[in-house]
Amino acid sequence: MKVLVTGGAGYIGSHVVRQLGEAGHDIIVFDNLSTGYRWAVTCGELVVGDLADEAAIAGLFSEHRFEAVLHFAANIVVPESVENPLKYYSNNTRNTLNLLKAVEQHRVPYMVFSSTAAVYGMPEETVLTEDLPLAPINPYGASKMMSERMIMDLAAASSLNYVILRYFNVAGANPDGLLGQATPEATHLIKVACECVTGKRDGMSVFGTDYDTRDGTCIRDYIHVEDLAKAHVMALNYMADGGRSRVLNCGYGRGFTVREVIDVVKRKSGNDFPVQETGRRAGDPAALMADNSRIKKVLGWQPDYDDLDTIVGTALAWEKIWQERQG
Numbered sequence: 001m002k003v004l005v006t007g008g009a010g011y012i013g014s015h016v017v018r019q020l021g022e023a024g025h026d027i028i029v030f031d032n033l034s035t036g037y038r039w040a041v042t043c044g045e046l047v048v049g050d051l052a053d054e055a056a057i058a059g060l061f062s063e064h065r066f067e068a069v070l071h072f073a074a075n076i077v078v079p080e081s082v083e084n085p086l087k088y089y090s091n092n093t094r095n096t097l098n099l100l101k102a103v104e105q106h107r108v109p110y111m112v113f114s115s116t117a118a119v120y121g122m123p124e125e126t127v128l129t130e131d132l133p134l135a136p137i138n139p140y141g142a143s144k145m146m147s148e149r150m151i152m153d154l155a156a157a158s159s160l161n162y163v164i165l166r167y168f169n170v171a172g173a174n175p176d177g178l179l180g181q182a183t184p185e186a187t188h189l190i191k192v193a194c195e196c197v198t199g200k201r202d203g204m205s206v207f208g209t210d211y212d213t214r215d216g217t218c219i220r221d222y223i224h225v226e227d228l229a230k231a232h233v234m235a236l237n238y239m240a241d242g243g244r245s246r247v248l249n250c251g252y253g254r255g256f257t258v259r260e261v262i263d264v265v266k267r268k269s270g271n272d273f274p275v276q277e278t279g280r281r282a283g284d285p286a287a288l289m290a291d292n293s294r295i296k297k298v299l300g301w302q303p304d305y306d307d308l309d310t311i312v313g314t315a316l317a318w319e320k321i322w323q324e325r326q327g
């Protein structure tokens with residue numbers, strides 16, 4: 001299939017592009033390189049451009065006849081979205097609208113959208129099904145929820161089919177050390193801990209130790225980026241086989257506490273970096289895990305890397321490669 005991958009030079013997008021290439025797809029990556037990298041595009045062609053630029057989108061769609069659009073390009077830092085909400089409504093929501101105008105005009109049949117568990121907000125349940133009410137508690141989650149809604153409404157009014165994937169906590173890296181998370185100023189737990197190992201950071205904080213969980217710290221469902229990438233390739237096959245539009249959680253359905261994650265990073269690296277216990281971070285629910293029965297049933301998806309040691313091991317290996325490469 002001829003596919004457009006927005007944000008294909010970023011962390012998750014670049015892993016998906018690689019798997020799409022291996023599956024034989026013809027790929028155009030569209031990325032403004034704000035947090036992505038040229039080297040991360042290992043298959044297909046990179047077009048540098050911004051989804052705010054409707055003329056650039058029009059040019060792209062008139063040059064190529066896309067059968068599918070995979071839309072990753074977005075800002076993803078929750079605290080930044082609270083401080084600068086309009087950046088998120090511009091780069092995430094409005095730019096999705098810009099893209100959808102071209103999808104509609106050129107009658108692109110298939111779309112895969114990167115959404116997030118942040119659309120659920122602070123649910124009372126700890127294992128989340130796709131049917132829960134959406135109640136995001138920050139502009140990031142709201143910007144993604146609004147994008148989901150636009151995609152659903154366009155699909156209802158046209159021949160567009162979609163798979164919306166709601167990601168839980170994505171981590172890890174390509175097991176061959178070819179790709180990984182290179183985002184500057186990353187805030188995610190496993191990345192932060194790995195940066196402590198390489199010495200990029202002197203230490204880290206545990207945000208809150210008084211949650212109602214087995215050790216008082218928050219529980220999250222960490223999913224390996226290669227398993228997540230595989231779900232995208234399967235979503236395309238599913239739609240090409242006539243599958244109807246779906247919203248699917250992407251997680252393993254089990255969780256680890258912040259302390260458990262840090263312990264694995266320390267054990268696997270042999271580095272006992274300093275960890276400080278501080279107060280809760282605003283907007284953190286105690287526990288979030290995916291009910292993943294739907295994605296397993298609909299796509300036939302099964303994880304290959306459902307193991308915290310493997311996730312952390314690949315993240316650590318990548319972090320060392322990335323630090324050395326930067327000097």
Ligand code: UDP
Binds near residue numbers: 169187205219220281
């Ligand atoms: N966390 C932490 N220290 C850090 C980064 C994250 O204690 O330096 C905690 C955070 O409070 C949350 C969990 O780790 O409970 C996962 O946070 P992350 O930012 O990785 O993902 P989120 O679940 O917020 O999307």
